[in-house]
Amino acid sequence: MSDLVDDCIAIVICRVSAPRMMRFRAPSALVIALLGVYLVTIAMMGCNITWLVGTDSHGNRVDRRSMKTRCGCNCVGERPRKCPPGDSARDMSVAKRQTTDEISRLIDIIVREGIRRDHILEEADGKLLINIARNCSSTKDSSGEYLGIAGTESVSSVKNDSSLVLTDVMSAFQxxxxxxxxxxxxxxxxxxxxxxxxxxxxxxxxxxxxxxxxxxxxxxxxxxxxxxxxxxxxxxxxxxxxxxxxxxxxxxxxxxxxxxxxxxxxxxxxxxxxxxxxxxxxxxxxxxxxxxxxxxxxxxxxxxxxxxxxxxxxxxxxxxxxxxxxxxxxxxxxxxxxxxxxxxxxxxxxxxxxxxxxxxxxxxxxxxxxxxxxxxxxxxxxxxxxxxxxxxxxxxxxxxxxxxxxxxxxxxxxxxxxxxxxxxxxxxxxxxxxxxxxxxxxxxxxxxxxxxxxxx
CATH class of the missing domain: 3.90.1480.20 (Glycosyl transferase family 29)
Structure with a gap:
């Protein structure tokens, strides 16, 4: 397996092991798994990956990328092949590094999306807790102190949407x-x-x-x-x-x-x-x-x-x-x-x-x-x-x-x-x-x- 694949595997391990991730999200796992399969396949075939970067009318780089696979040339490794004119081992090394950086960027996006989803879900849970306390505190024996959430940092700062009550909590188990x-x-x-x-x-x-x-x-x-x-x-x-x-x-x-x-x-x-x-x-x-x-x-x-x-x-x-x-x-x-x-x-x-x-x-x-x-x-x-x-x-x-x-x-x-x-x-x-x-x-x-x- 090529150094590129080894680098990419290391990136995946670092990113998905981030301490803020509570658990590995299925969509993220699928994307990374497919990416890994693709990288392994092209490495075994002796192919290289390059990124096609778009430019605007003034020649500036824009964030519009696509991936292109080029096979039949391997300038580095144990059994190097003859490279096309203009392609050197140094060029391939730079291309490999750029590819690794780009994959790292993509995985970062995947991880950030997972973290963002966790924040959204925690905020929704916080709304439910706040409104449970609001609805229950109207009775004498059901204060926020009983619930253990009055004055604590356990709930979200978002304190609206009073329609969320215990029926919403229980609905998850139906x-x-x-x-x-x-x-x-x-x-x-x-x-x-x-x-x-x-x-x-x-x-x-x-x-x-x-x-x-x-x-x-x-x-x-x-x-x-x-x-x-x-x-x-x-x-x-x-x-x-x-x-x-x-x-x-x-x-x-x-x-x-x-x-x-x-x-x-x-x-x-x-x-x-x-x-x-x-x-x-x-x-x-x-x-x-x-x-x-x-x-x-x-x-x-x-x-x-x-x-x-x-x-x-x-x-x-x-x-x-x-x-x-x-x-x-x-x-x-x-x-x-x-x-x-x-x-x-x-x-x-x-x-x-x-x-x-x-x-x-x-x-x-x-x-x-x-x-x-x-x-x-x-x-x-x-x-x-x-x-x-x-x-x-x-x-x-x-x-x-x-x-x-x-x-x-x-x-x-x-x-x-x-x-x-x-x-x-x-x-x-x-x-x-x-x-x-x-x-x-x-x-x-x-x-x-x-x-x-x-x-x-």
Whole structure:
């Protein structure tokens, strides 16, 4: 393959790897792929490319170009041919450089168009968020503070077009969904390269005694890995090298109520759940299912079992954990979670395994989304979605809806079960949801708001 093709490939790699590009757009991919095929073909045939540049009536160069292929002459290379009169190796080198520069210009245009489209889509999402806040703030219990968007930088500065309401948001999930395998695989590669699930837990292989780790919950209080904490760590990632066909990522929004999605969720090969949701109660099973493969366990919910050295508390903890299987992930080690790990290991064997989240993995995942349109700290939902993307061939999402009303104007609970509501936090759930919505529209993941009863 000629140096020209090598140069062009390098240009393509540099341009499409630009950090502002969230994902590779299909039209851009098609144009660059066709251009690459053309370049490879003419290089193999021993042809050269020149650009025909238009000029105006005064002889000035104008931006009107076409590409012309000239075959049968190769003045440079291992097997040079005789050049026509007036053509030298230097001329061919200059022509090659001009061609490479021109291709670079064309690819820059393609990339800029992709970035411009992202800005347009983000602005449209911002309009929706602004008008949701405007429409919901008329009620006493549905302020902008509840939505998490009042006074934040998460929305566009464009504040008109009040006709955009929740019906516009919900409309994205109606009709037939089609997977875009190209975009899915690209995002999967991006997340795997920075945030593969195999590095998500603290293990005896990826941390050592005395190591200082960042504290995701409080940056001012870093965590020192003591010998006692190290003893509780697992040896290696429990699902090493394992892949899943269909995965379900389940949020806890009240939108799950009446969704009839329980059977669809339980049909997945792996189910990722947030923040110890209730699975044992029959009133929730039809909508939320009962299966769990990976469940996050926030310290705020584990504090009720802080006196794990007492037998009654330990028994209550084990009883409450009976509804979960697979992996239970705690945010960080402390003086009572070590008793939890020992208790689960003794009572449940390999049916349930409690682990610690690796702070470096969470921070890398958080940085990934910071660079892709979510400026604040990500929620457990987005974190689990990212993990599922690196391990699964299909990702289905349920229970994501951060607004107090649905598209019909009916109230939607903060959770599908009774639980305290915490509104003052560091997350931006509406903005996160709009990113999830965009991934659904792009065919990367499939979001389910309602499911068919026929799956039962």
């Amino acid at each position: 009709g037939k969904w089609k997977k875009n395998e190209t975009l899915f695989q690209e995002m999967k590669r991006d997340l795997t390269s920075c945030c593969d699930a195999e590095s998500s837990f603290l293990t005896k292989r990826n941390v050592r005694v005395g190591e200082i780790l960042p504290n995701v919950l409080n940056k001012k209080l870093p965590l020192k890995m003591t010998r006692d904490m190290y003893r509780n760590l697992i040896k290696d990632w429990p699902l090493k090298h394992k892949r899943f066909n269909k995965c379900a990522v389940v949020g806890n929004s009240g939108i799950l109520r009446g969704s009839h999605c329980g059977a669809s969720i339980d049909s997945a090969d792996a189910v990722f759940r947030c923040n110890l949701p209730p699975l044992g109660k029959k009133i929730y099973q039809e909508d939320a299912g009962v299966k769990s493969s990976f469940t996050t366990a926030p310290l705020s919910m584990l504090k009720s079992y802080a006196k794990m050295n007492e037998e009654s508390v330990r028994e209550q903890f084990l009883k409450d954990m009976e509804q979960y299987s697979g992996i239970l992930s705690a945010k960080k080690p402390n003086n009572y979670t070590k008793y939890m790990i020992d208790s689960i290991a003794a009572a449940r064997g390999g049916e349930l395994q409690m682990v610690y989240e690796h702070p470096h993995h969470f921070l890398r995942t958080n940085t990934y989304w910071n660079n892709h349109g979510i400026p604040k700290k990500i929620t457990s939902g987005i974190y689990l979605l990212s993990m599922a993307m690196t391990r699964c061939d299909e990702v289905h999402v349920y229970g994501f809806w951060p607004f107090p009303y649905d598209d019909k104007g009916d109230a939607v609970g903060y959770h599908y079960y009774e639980a305290p509501v915490f509104t003052k936090d560091s997350h931006d759930m509406p903005l996160e949801f709009m990113r999830v919505r965009r991934l659904h529209q792009d065919g990367v993941i499939q979001v389910h708001m309602r499911c068919s009863r026929d799956l039962r």
